[in-house]
Amino acid sequence: MTEITILVLYGLLVILTLILQATGAMTQLGMGYLLGARDEGRTVSGIAGRLERALNNSVTAMVLFAPAVLLIVITESATNQSLLAAQAFLLARLVYLPAYAFGLTGIRSLAWTVGLLSTALLYFLSL
Structure with a gap:
């Protein structure tokens, strides 16, 4: 598995999040x-509302994670450490989605932090 493969898998997770969010909103x-x-603004609540917020956060995470992975590839900086950071990111985001959907705030916050730190490490490793 490579960092690019993990980026693809995360893209699929974001698509799954979108489908779950749209189903809840429907x-x-x-x-x-x-x-x-x-035109008339309506909001969703409960799990559907949390999935909407999780989707927004997942898109933000993708905006940060994708360039980091691409920098690793372009600069030929891929190492075991960069692969581990990408794997930690994906695992954190896999934990983040159900933790947010079911209101597990402590776990959600920890997963978010691990994902962000993993992304930051990828940027550092690409230097």
């Missing part, structure tokens, strides 16, 4: 609202 808001112009 059950609360209805298909008519979701297919409409959405």
